[in-house]
Amino acid sequence: MGKGESLVEEKEISQAVISRLPRYLRYLDDLKNEGIERISSKELSNRMHVTASQIRQDFNNFGGFGQQGYGYNVNYLYNEISKILGLNKTHNFIIVGAGNLGRALGGYLNFERRGFYFLGMFDINPERVGTKIRDVSVMHVDELQDFVKKNNVDIAVLTLPKNSAVEVADVLVSCGVKAIWNFAHVDLNVPEDVIVENVHLSDSLMKLSYNLNCHEILKED
Amino acid sequence: MGKGESLVEEKEISQAVISRLPRYLRYLDDLKNEGIERISSKELSNRMHVTASQIRQDFNNFGGFGQQGYGYNVNYLYNEISKILGLNKTHNFIIVGAGNLGRALGGYLNFERRGFYFLGMFDINPERVGTKIRDVSVMHVDELQDFVKKNNVDIAVLTLPKNSAVEVADVLVSCGVKAIWNFAHVDLNVPEDVIVENVHLSDSLMKLSYNLNCHEILKED
Numbered sequence: 001m002g003k004g005e006s007l008v009e010e011k012e013i014s015q016a017v018i019s020r021l022p023r024y025l026r027y028l029d030d031l032k033n034e035g036i037e038r039i040s041s042k043e044l045s046n047r048m049h050v051t052a053s054q055i056r057q058d059f060n061n062f063g064g065f066g067q068q069g070y071g072y073n074v075n076y077l078y079n080e081i082s083k084i085l086g087l088n089k090t091h092n093f094i095i096v097g098a099g100n101l102g103r104a105l106g107g108y109l110n111f112e113r114r115g116f117y118f119l120g121m122f123d124i125n126p127e128r129v130g131t132k133i134r135d136v137s138v139m140h141v142d143e144l145q146d147f148v149k150k151n152n153v154d155i156a157v158l159t160l161p162k163n164s165a166v167e168v169a170d171v172l173v174s175c176g177v178k179a180i181w182n183f184a185h186v187d188l189n190v191p192e193d194v195i196v197e198n199v200h201l202s203d204s205l206m207k208l209s210y211n212l213n214c215h216e217i218l219k220e221d
Numbered sequence: 222m223g224k225g226e227s228l229v230e231e232k233e234i235s236q237a238v239i240s241r242l243p244r245y246l247r248y249l250d251d252l253k254n255e256g257i258e259r260i261s262s263k264e265l266s267n268r269m270h271v272t273a274s275q276i277r278q279d280f281n282n283f284g285g286f287g288q289q290g291y292g293y294n295v296n297y298l299y300n301e302i303s304k305i306l307g308l309n310k311t312h313n314f315i316i317v318g319a320g321n322l323g324r325a326l327g328g329y330l331n332f333e334r335r336g337f338y339f340l341g342m343f344d345i346n347p348e349r350v351g352t353k354i355r356d357v358s359v360m361h362v363d364e365l366q367d368f369v370k371k372n373n374v375d376i377a378v379l380t381l382p383k384n385s386a387v388e389v390a391d392v393l394v395s396c397g398v399k400a401i402w403n404f405a406h407v408d409l410n411v412p413e414d415v416i417v418e419n420v421h422l423s424d425s426l427m428k429l430s431y432n433l434n435c436h437e438i439l440k441e442d
Contacts, residue, residue, distance in 0.1 A: 018431050022424035026406070049408075085427045086434030100325030107321060110406070110423060116430075155429065179433045181426060185247070185331070187270075197429035201420065202331060203243035205402060206306045208376065208418035209337075210239050212400045213307030 013061050020058055021081055023048070028078040040071040090115045093181070094153050096168050097160030098123035098131070098138045101183060105157055106133035116155070120147055124164070141168070148175040155179045162186035234282050241279055242302055244269070249299040261292040311336040314402070315374050317389050318381030319344035319352070319359045322404060326378055327354035337376070341368055345385070362389070369396040376400045383407035 027048055031039060041059075045052040059065045059072075065080055066072045082088055093111075095102045098121050105111075106118050121133055122141045129140045139147065147153075156172045158165045158180060165184030172180065179195040182188055188196055248269055252260060262280075266273040280286045280293075286301055287293045303309055314332075316323045319342050326332075327339055342354055343362045350361045360368065368374075377393045379386045379401060386405030393401065400416040403409055409417055 015428075018428055019424070021431070022421065022427040023408075025427070026421075026424075084431065086430040087427065089434065091430060091433070100321045100328060104321030104325055105422070108422075111426065114423065114427070116426060154433065179429055181429055187244075195429060195432045197425055197432070199420070199422065199425050200243070200247075201326070201329075202335065203240070203247075204418055204420050205332065205337060206243040206246070206308065206335070207236075207239055208400055208402055208416060209307040209312060210242070210305065211416045211418070212312070212375065213310065 017058050017061055021085055024055075024058075025078065025081050025085070025087075028074055028081065031074045032078060037074055038071040039074055044072070087114050090117060091154040092117050092119045092152055093155040093157055094118075094120040094122065094144075094147070095157040095159060096122045096141065096144065096172075097158060097164075097183075098125070098128040098133070099159060102157070102159035103133050105159065106136060119151055119153060122147075144168070145171060145175055148172065148177060153177055155181055157181045157183070158188075159183045238279050238282055242306055245276075245279075246299065246302050246306070249295055249302065252295045253299060258295055259292040260295055265293070308335050311338060312375040313338050313340045313373055314376035314378055315339075315341040315343065315365075315368070316378040316380060317343045317362065317365065317393075318379060318385075318404075319346070319349040319354070320380060323378070323380035324354050326380065327357060340372055340374060343368075344381075365389070366392060366396055369393065369398060374398055376402055378402045378404070379409075380404045 027044065041052040041055045045055055048055075056064075062080065062084060065077050079088075093116055095106050095118070098106075102121065102123075106121055111118070118134065118136055121136050121138045122144050123129060123138050124141045126140075128138050131138050148156075154177075156169075156177045156179070158168060160168065162184045163186075165182065165186055166188065169180060169182075169188045169190055173190050173194055178193070180188060180190065180197070182196055182198045183201070185200060185202055187198070190196060248265065262273040262276045266276055269276075277285075283301065283305060286298050300309075314337055316327050316339070319327075323342065323344075327342055332339070339355065339357055342357050342359045343365050344350060344359050345362045347361075349359050352359050369377075375398075377390075377398045377400070379389060381389065383405045384407075386403065386407055387409065390401060390403075390409045390411055394411050394415055399414070401409060401411065401418070403417055403419045404422070406421060406423055408419070411417060
Protein backbone atom coordinates (compact mmCIF):
# COMPACT_ATOMS: atom_id res chain seq x y z
CA MET A 1 0.00 0.00 0.00
CA GLY A 2 1.39 3.42 -0.94
CA LYS A 3 1.98 6.02 1.73
CA GLY A 4 -0.67 8.28 0.26
CA GLU A 5 -3.30 5.60 0.63
CA SER A 6 -2.50 4.68 4.22
CA LEU A 7 -2.46 8.35 5.06
CA VAL A 8 -5.93 9.01 3.74
CA GLU A 9 -7.29 6.01 5.62
CA GLU A 10 -5.75 7.03 8.89
CA LYS A 11 -6.96 10.59 8.63
CA GLU A 12 -10.55 9.47 8.27
CA ILE A 13 -10.69 7.51 11.52
CA SER A 14 -12.47 9.40 14.26
CA GLN A 15 -10.90 10.08 17.64
CA ALA A 16 -13.82 8.21 19.19
CA VAL A 17 -12.73 5.00 17.44
CA ILE A 18 -9.09 5.62 18.41
CA SER A 19 -10.14 6.12 22.03
CA ARG A 20 -11.67 2.66 22.04
CA LEU A 21 -8.61 0.84 20.65
CA PRO A 22 -6.63 0.72 23.94
CA ARG A 23 -9.61 -0.94 25.61
CA TYR A 24 -9.69 -3.65 22.93
CA LEU A 25 -5.99 -4.14 23.50
CA ARG A 26 -6.54 -4.54 27.23
CA TYR A 27 -9.12 -7.30 26.68
CA LEU A 28 -6.97 -8.99 24.04
CA ASP A 29 -4.06 -8.96 26.48
CA ASP A 30 -6.26 -10.76 29.03
CA LEU A 31 -7.37 -13.28 26.38
CA LYS A 32 -3.73 -13.97 25.46
CA ASN A 33 -2.92 -14.51 29.13
CA GLU A 34 -5.81 -16.95 29.38
CA GLY A 35 -4.41 -18.86 26.39
CA ILE A 36 -7.41 -18.12 24.17
CA GLU A 37 -6.37 -18.11 20.50
CA ARG A 38 -9.56 -17.19 18.66
CA ILE A 39 -12.59 -15.16 19.62
CA SER A 40 -15.78 -14.22 17.81
CA SER A 41 -17.10 -10.67 17.85
CA LYS A 42 -20.06 -12.07 19.82
CA GLU A 43 -17.85 -13.47 22.60
CA LEU A 44 -15.71 -10.34 22.67
CA SER A 45 -18.90 -8.29 22.82
CA ASN A 46 -20.10 -10.25 25.87
CA ARG A 47 -16.82 -9.72 27.69
CA MET A 48 -16.55 -6.04 26.87
CA HIS A 49 -20.23 -5.13 27.27
CA VAL A 50 -20.39 -3.46 23.86
CA THR A 51 -22.42 -4.67 20.88
CA ALA A 52 -20.83 -7.05 18.36
CA SER A 53 -21.89 -4.61 15.68
CA GLN A 54 -19.89 -1.82 17.36
CA ILE A 55 -16.82 -4.07 17.42
CA ARG A 56 -17.19 -4.98 13.73
CA GLN A 57 -17.74 -1.33 12.80
CA ASP A 58 -14.67 -0.24 14.77
CA PHE A 59 -12.52 -2.97 13.22
CA ASN A 60 -13.80 -2.22 9.72
CA ASN A 61 -12.00 1.12 9.95
CA PHE A 62 -8.81 -0.92 9.70
CA GLY A 63 -9.90 -3.51 7.16
CA GLY A 64 -11.77 -5.81 9.56
CA PHE A 65 -8.93 -7.94 11.01
CA GLY A 66 -10.33 -11.31 9.98
CA GLN A 67 -13.47 -13.16 9.09
CA GLN A 68 -16.82 -12.84 10.76
CA GLY A 69 -18.19 -16.16 11.97
CA TYR A 70 -14.80 -17.83 12.06
CA GLY A 71 -13.72 -15.31 14.69
CA TYR A 72 -10.62 -13.21 15.20
CA ASN A 73 -7.12 -14.53 15.80
CA VAL A 74 -6.32 -13.04 19.21
CA ASN A 75 -2.57 -12.72 18.69
CA TYR A 76 -2.92 -11.23 15.23
CA LEU A 77 -5.58 -8.77 16.41
CA TYR A 78 -3.44 -7.79 19.40
CA ASN A 79 -0.42 -7.16 17.20
CA GLU A 80 -2.35 -5.22 14.57
CA ILE A 81 -3.99 -2.92 17.12
CA SER A 82 -0.62 -2.44 18.82
CA LYS A 83 0.85 -1.36 15.49
CA ILE A 84 -2.00 1.06 14.80
CA LEU A 85 -1.38 2.63 18.21
CA GLY A 86 2.34 2.92 17.43
CA LEU A 87 3.24 0.50 20.22
CA ASN A 88 5.62 -1.42 17.93
CA LYS A 89 7.91 1.60 18.13
CA THR A 90 9.65 3.00 21.17
CA HIS A 91 8.96 6.47 22.52
CA ASN A 92 11.04 8.41 25.01
CA PHE A 93 9.33 10.62 27.54
CA ILE A 94 10.32 13.15 30.16
CA ILE A 95 8.22 14.40 33.06
CA VAL A 96 8.15 18.02 34.16
CA GLY A 97 6.86 18.30 37.73
CA ALA A 98 8.20 15.84 40.31
CA GLY A 99 5.25 15.95 42.70
CA ASN A 100 3.25 12.85 43.62
CA LEU A 101 1.50 12.63 40.26
CA GLY A 102 4.74 12.99 38.31
CA ARG A 103 6.41 10.39 40.52
CA ALA A 104 3.48 8.03 40.04
CA LEU A 105 3.74 8.30 36.25
CA GLY A 106 7.53 7.95 36.33
CA GLY A 107 7.20 4.79 38.39
CA TYR A 108 4.81 2.87 36.13
CA LEU A 109 6.74 -0.04 34.69
CA ASN A 110 3.74 -0.82 32.51
CA PHE A 111 4.54 2.16 30.29
CA GLU A 112 7.95 0.63 29.58
CA ARG A 113 6.33 -2.66 28.62
CA ARG A 114 4.45 -0.68 25.95
CA GLY A 115 7.63 0.92 24.61
CA PHE A 116 7.48 4.22 26.51
CA TYR A 117 10.88 4.91 28.10
CA PHE A 118 11.29 7.31 30.99
CA LEU A 119 14.36 9.44 30.22
CA GLY A 120 14.32 12.34 32.62
CA MET A 121 12.42 14.27 35.25
CA PHE A 122 12.49 17.97 36.08
CA ASP A 123 11.35 20.20 38.91
CA ILE A 124 11.96 23.70 40.19
CA ASN A 125 11.90 22.73 43.89
CA PRO A 126 15.49 22.28 45.23
CA GLU A 127 14.26 19.66 47.71
CA ARG A 128 13.13 17.46 44.85
CA VAL A 129 16.15 18.00 42.59
CA GLY A 130 18.58 15.09 42.97
CA THR A 131 15.95 12.66 44.33
CA LYS A 132 15.31 9.54 42.26
CA ILE A 133 12.36 7.81 40.63
CA ARG A 134 13.54 4.34 39.67
CA ASP A 135 17.01 5.12 38.27
CA VAL A 136 16.10 8.58 36.97
CA SER A 137 17.35 11.57 38.96
CA VAL A 138 15.24 14.70 39.17
CA MET A 139 17.03 17.57 37.40
CA HIS A 140 16.45 21.29 37.82
CA VAL A 141 14.09 22.74 35.26
CA ASP A 142 16.93 25.06 34.14
CA GLU A 143 18.50 21.98 32.54
CA LEU A 144 15.33 21.13 30.61
CA GLN A 145 16.13 22.91 27.35
CA ASP A 146 19.63 21.52 27.15
CA PHE A 147 18.43 17.99 27.95
CA VAL A 148 15.72 18.04 25.29
CA LYS A 149 18.17 19.28 22.67
CA LYS A 150 20.71 16.55 23.46
CA ASN A 151 18.28 13.66 23.87
CA ASN A 152 15.63 12.19 21.68
CA VAL A 153 12.50 13.24 23.58
CA ASP A 154 9.21 12.23 21.92
CA ILE A 155 6.76 13.02 24.67
CA ALA A 156 6.78 15.53 27.53
CA VAL A 157 4.48 14.84 30.47
CA LEU A 158 3.35 17.96 32.32
CA THR A 159 2.46 17.42 35.97
CA LEU A 160 2.85 20.92 37.32
CA PRO A 161 0.64 23.91 38.21
CA LYS A 162 -1.26 25.58 35.40
CA ASN A 163 0.76 28.79 35.09
CA SER A 164 4.11 27.02 34.94
CA ALA A 165 2.63 24.47 32.51
CA VAL A 166 1.89 27.16 29.93
CA GLU A 167 5.46 28.51 30.14
CA VAL A 168 7.09 25.08 30.11
CA ALA A 169 5.00 23.99 27.12
CA ASP A 170 6.31 26.97 25.15
CA VAL A 171 9.91 26.04 26.01
CA LEU A 172 9.32 22.40 25.03
CA VAL A 173 7.73 23.35 21.72
CA SER A 174 10.61 25.72 20.92
CA CYS A 175 13.01 22.79 21.51
CA GLY A 176 11.08 20.63 19.05
CA VAL A 177 9.02 18.37 21.36
CA LYS A 178 6.13 17.09 19.26
CA ALA A 179 3.79 15.58 21.87
CA ILE A 180 2.60 16.73 25.27
CA TRP A 181 0.69 14.61 27.77
CA ASN A 182 -0.86 17.39 29.80
CA PHE A 183 -2.10 16.85 33.36
CA ALA A 184 -2.10 20.55 34.23
CA HIS A 185 -5.52 22.11 34.76
CA VAL A 186 -5.25 24.34 31.70
CA ASP A 187 -5.60 24.10 27.92
CA LEU A 188 -2.26 24.65 26.20
CA ASN A 189 -2.02 26.90 23.16
CA VAL A 190 0.58 25.15 21.06
CA PRO A 191 1.08 25.06 17.28
CA GLU A 192 -1.22 22.68 15.40
CA ASP A 193 1.52 20.20 14.62
CA VAL A 194 2.13 19.52 18.32
CA ILE A 195 -0.02 16.67 19.68
CA VAL A 196 -1.61 17.38 23.06
CA GLU A 197 -3.45 14.74 25.03
CA ASN A 198 -5.12 16.19 28.10
CA VAL A 199 -5.92 14.40 31.33
CA HIS A 200 -7.95 16.89 33.32
CA LEU A 201 -8.61 15.02 36.56
CA SER A 202 -10.96 17.65 38.01
CA ASP A 203 -13.09 17.48 34.88
CA SER A 204 -13.41 13.73 35.32
CA LEU A 205 -14.39 14.12 38.98
CA MET A 206 -17.04 16.69 38.02
CA LYS A 207 -18.50 14.33 35.44
CA LEU A 208 -18.72 11.69 38.17
CA SER A 209 -20.41 14.25 40.40
CA TYR A 210 -22.96 15.08 37.70
CA ASN A 211 -23.85 11.42 37.21
CA LEU A 212 -24.02 10.80 40.95
CA ASN A 213 -26.41 13.70 41.43
CA CYS A 214 -28.55 12.75 38.45
CA HIS A 215 -28.84 9.33 39.94
CA GLU A 216 -29.79 10.69 43.36
CA ILE A 217 -32.55 12.76 41.77
CA LEU A 218 -33.80 9.59 40.08
CA LYS A 219 -33.89 7.72 43.39
CA GLU A 220 -35.72 10.51 45.19
CA ASP A 221 -38.41 10.46 42.56
CA MET B 222 -40.52 22.81 37.87
CA GLY B 223 -41.75 19.37 38.98
CA LYS B 224 -39.27 16.64 39.70
CA GLY B 225 -40.56 14.55 36.84
CA GLU B 226 -39.86 17.30 34.35
CA SER B 227 -36.32 18.05 35.50
CA LEU B 228 -35.64 14.33 35.47
CA VAL B 229 -36.66 13.87 31.86
CA GLU B 230 -34.54 16.82 30.81
CA GLU B 231 -31.46 15.59 32.64
CA LYS B 232 -31.77 12.08 31.27
CA GLU B 233 -31.74 13.31 27.70
CA ILE B 234 -28.42 15.14 27.95
CA SER B 235 -25.60 13.20 26.35
CA GLN B 236 -22.41 12.32 28.21
CA ALA B 237 -20.51 14.24 25.51
CA VAL B 238 -22.25 17.46 26.57
CA ILE B 239 -21.65 16.68 30.25
CA SER B 240 -17.97 16.07 29.52
CA ARG B 241 -17.68 19.59 28.14
CA LEU B 242 -19.29 21.34 31.13
CA PRO B 243 -16.20 21.26 33.40
CA ARG B 244 -14.19 22.96 30.66
CA TYR B 245 -16.76 25.78 30.44
CA LEU B 246 -16.54 26.11 34.19
CA ARG B 247 -12.75 26.40 34.01
CA TYR B 248 -12.94 29.26 31.51
CA LEU B 249 -15.71 30.97 33.47
CA ASP B 250 -13.56 30.73 36.58
CA ASP B 251 -10.74 32.51 34.70
CA LEU B 252 -13.18 35.18 33.47
CA LYS B 253 -14.41 35.76 37.02
CA ASN B 254 -10.82 36.11 38.19
CA GLU B 255 -10.22 38.65 35.44
CA GLY B 256 -13.25 40.63 36.63
CA ILE B 257 -15.21 40.08 33.40
CA GLU B 258 -18.96 40.20 34.10
CA ARG B 259 -20.54 39.47 30.73
CA ILE B 260 -19.34 37.51 27.72
CA SER B 261 -20.89 36.79 24.33
CA SER B 262 -20.86 33.28 22.89
CA LYS B 263 -18.57 34.69 20.17
CA GLU B 264 -15.95 35.89 22.68
CA LEU B 265 -16.20 32.69 24.70
CA SER B 266 -15.84 30.76 21.47
CA ASN B 267 -12.61 32.63 20.63
CA ARG B 268 -11.12 31.89 24.03
CA MET B 269 -12.11 28.24 24.07
CA HIS B 270 -11.40 27.46 20.42
CA VAL B 271 -14.83 25.94 19.87
CA THR B 272 -17.57 27.35 17.63
CA ALA B 273 -20.13 29.78 19.06
CA SER B 274 -22.79 27.48 17.66
CA GLN B 275 -21.41 24.54 19.70
CA ILE B 276 -21.55 26.69 22.85
CA ARG B 277 -25.15 27.74 22.17
CA GLN B 278 -26.16 24.15 21.39
CA ASP B 279 -24.54 22.88 24.59
CA PHE B 280 -26.18 25.59 26.70
CA ASN B 281 -29.57 25.04 25.07
CA ASN B 282 -29.63 21.63 26.74
CA PHE B 283 -30.10 23.55 29.98
CA GLY B 284 -32.43 26.26 28.77
CA GLY B 285 -29.79 28.56 27.23
CA PHE B 286 -28.55 30.52 30.29
CA GLY B 287 -29.31 33.96 28.90
CA GLN B 288 -29.84 35.96 25.78
CA GLN B 289 -27.87 35.73 22.60
CA GLY B 290 -26.45 39.07 21.49
CA TYR B 291 -26.61 40.56 24.97
CA GLY B 292 -24.16 37.92 26.15
CA TYR B 293 -24.03 35.67 29.20
CA ASN B 294 -23.70 36.85 32.77
CA VAL B 295 -20.43 35.18 33.82
CA ASN B 296 -21.31 34.74 37.49
CA TYR B 297 -24.77 33.39 36.77
CA LEU B 298 -23.44 30.99 34.14
CA TYR B 299 -20.70 29.81 36.49
CA ASN B 300 -23.20 29.16 39.27
CA GLU B 301 -25.70 27.40 37.02
CA ILE B 302 -23.10 25.06 35.53
CA SER B 303 -21.75 24.40 39.04
CA LYS B 304 -25.25 23.40 40.16
CA ILE B 305 -25.75 21.13 37.16
CA LEU B 306 -22.47 19.39 38.03
CA GLY B 307 -23.60 18.98 41.63
CA LEU B 308 -20.84 21.26 42.91
CA ASN B 309 -23.25 23.18 45.11
CA LYS B 310 -23.40 20.06 47.30
CA THR B 311 -20.58 18.50 49.28
CA HIS B 312 -19.31 14.99 48.58
CA ASN B 313 -17.09 12.88 50.79
CA PHE B 314 -14.51 10.62 49.25
CA ILE B 315 -12.06 7.97 50.36
CA ILE B 316 -9.02 6.67 48.49
CA VAL B 317 -8.05 3.02 48.37
CA GLY B 318 -4.39 2.64 47.42
CA ALA B 319 -1.86 4.95 49.09
CA GLY B 320 0.80 4.86 46.36
CA ASN B 321 2.01 7.99 44.59
CA LEU B 322 -1.16 8.40 42.55
CA GLY B 323 -3.43 7.99 45.58
CA ARG B 324 -1.29 10.44 47.54
CA ALA B 325 -1.40 12.93 44.67
CA LEU B 326 -5.21 12.80 44.58
CA GLY B 327 -5.48 13.01 48.37
CA GLY B 328 -3.29 16.09 48.36
CA TYR B 329 -5.25 18.18 45.83
CA LEU B 330 -6.75 21.08 47.75
CA ASN B 331 -8.61 22.05 44.59
CA PHE B 332 -11.00 19.14 45.07
CA GLU B 333 -11.97 20.57 48.45
CA ARG B 334 -12.64 23.94 46.88
CA ARG B 335 -15.21 22.14 44.69
CA GLY B 336 -16.89 20.49 47.67
CA PHE B 337 -15.12 17.13 47.57
CA TYR B 338 -13.89 16.26 51.07
CA PHE B 339 -11.13 13.73 51.65
CA LEU B 340 -12.27 11.50 54.55
CA GLY B 341 -9.95 8.52 54.60
CA MET B 342 -7.25 6.56 52.87
CA PHE B 343 -6.54 2.83 52.88
CA ASP B 344 -3.72 0.53 51.92
CA ILE B 345 -2.62 -3.05 52.51
CA ASN B 346 1.09 -2.21 52.83
CA PRO B 347 2.09 -1.95 56.54
CA GLU B 348 4.78 0.60 55.65
CA ARG B 349 2.12 2.96 54.34
CA VAL B 350 -0.42 2.40 57.12
CA GLY B 351 -0.16 5.21 59.68
CA THR B 352 1.51 7.68 57.30
CA LYS B 353 -0.38 10.89 56.61
CA ILE B 354 -1.66 12.80 53.58
CA ARG B 355 -2.58 16.27 54.81
CA ASP B 356 -4.33 15.41 58.09
CA VAL B 357 -5.67 12.04 56.95
CA SER B 358 -3.91 8.91 58.25
CA VAL B 359 -3.64 5.87 56.02
CA MET B 360 -5.66 3.01 57.53
CA HIS B 361 -5.31 -0.70 56.84
CA VAL B 362 -7.70 -1.96 54.20
CA ASP B 363 -9.16 -4.34 56.83
CA GLU B 364 -10.79 -1.28 58.36
CA LEU B 365 -12.40 -0.22 55.07
CA GLN B 366 -15.77 -1.90 55.50
CA ASP B 367 -16.24 -0.62 59.01
CA PHE B 368 -15.21 2.91 58.04
CA VAL B 369 -17.60 3.07 55.09
CA LYS B 370 -20.49 1.82 57.23
CA LYS B 371 -19.84 4.43 59.93
CA ASN B 372 -19.11 7.39 57.67
CA ASN B 373 -20.98 9.05 54.89
CA VAL B 374 -18.83 8.05 51.92
CA ASP B 375 -20.14 9.24 48.55
CA ILE B 376 -17.19 8.44 46.32
CA ALA B 377 -14.43 5.83 46.51
CA VAL B 378 -11.27 6.48 44.51
CA LEU B 379 -9.43 3.34 43.44
CA THR B 380 -5.69 3.76 42.91
CA LEU B 381 -4.52 0.19 43.29
CA PRO B 382 -3.54 -2.74 41.05
CA LYS B 383 -6.22 -4.23 38.83
CA ASN B 384 -6.83 -7.50 40.67
CA SER B 385 -7.23 -5.85 44.05
CA ALA B 386 -9.40 -3.14 42.46
CA VAL B 387 -12.01 -5.70 41.39
CA GLU B 388 -12.18 -7.19 44.90
CA VAL B 389 -12.24 -3.83 46.67
CA ALA B 390 -14.98 -2.54 44.35
CA ASP B 391 -17.17 -5.49 45.35
CA VAL B 392 -16.62 -4.73 49.05
CA LEU B 393 -17.40 -1.04 48.52
CA VAL B 394 -20.58 -1.79 46.59
CA SER B 395 -21.72 -4.24 49.28
CA CYS B 396 -21.26 -1.42 51.84
CA GLY B 397 -23.44 0.91 49.78
CA VAL B 398 -20.89 3.14 48.03
CA LYS B 399 -22.64 4.62 45.01
CA ALA B 400 -19.79 6.11 43.00
CA ILE B 401 -16.32 4.87 42.08
CA TRP B 402 -13.57 6.95 40.50
CA ASN B 403 -11.51 4.17 39.03
CA PHE B 404 -7.83 4.60 38.15
CA ALA B 405 -7.10 0.86 38.08
CA HIS B 406 -6.32 -0.58 34.67
CA VAL B 407 -9.47 -2.71 34.54
CA ASP B 408 -13.19 -2.29 33.87
CA LEU B 409 -15.24 -2.90 37.00
CA ASN B 410 -18.35 -5.03 36.88
CA VAL B 411 -20.62 -3.30 39.33
CA PRO B 412 -24.43 -3.06 39.51
CA GLU B 413 -25.99 -0.56 37.13
CA ASP B 414 -26.95 1.86 39.89
CA VAL B 415 -23.28 2.38 40.85
CA ILE B 416 -21.64 5.25 38.96
CA VAL B 417 -18.16 4.47 37.66
CA GLU B 418 -15.92 7.10 36.12
CA ASN B 419 -12.77 5.57 34.68
CA VAL B 420 -9.40 7.27 34.26
CA HIS B 421 -7.33 4.76 32.32
CA LEU B 422 -3.97 6.53 32.04
CA SER B 423 -2.41 3.94 29.72
CA ASP B 424 -5.33 4.32 27.32
CA SER B 425 -4.72 8.04 27.21
CA LEU B 426 -1.00 7.54 26.55
CA MET B 427 -1.80 5.11 23.72
CA LYS B 428 -4.14 7.63 22.11
CA LEU B 429 -1.32 10.17 22.26
CA SER B 430 0.98 7.59 20.68
CA TYR B 431 -1.50 6.96 17.85
CA ASN B 432 -1.78 10.67 17.07
CA LEU B 433 1.99 11.14 17.27
CA ASN B 434 2.59 8.32 14.82
CA CYS B 435 -0.15 9.46 12.47
CA HIS B 436 1.49 12.83 12.47
CA GLU B 437 4.94 11.36 11.76
CA ILE B 438 3.53 9.46 8.79
CA LEU B 439 2.09 12.73 7.51
CA LYS B 440 5.44 14.48 7.84
CA GLU B 441 7.31 11.70 6.04
CA ASP B 442 4.95 11.96 3.13
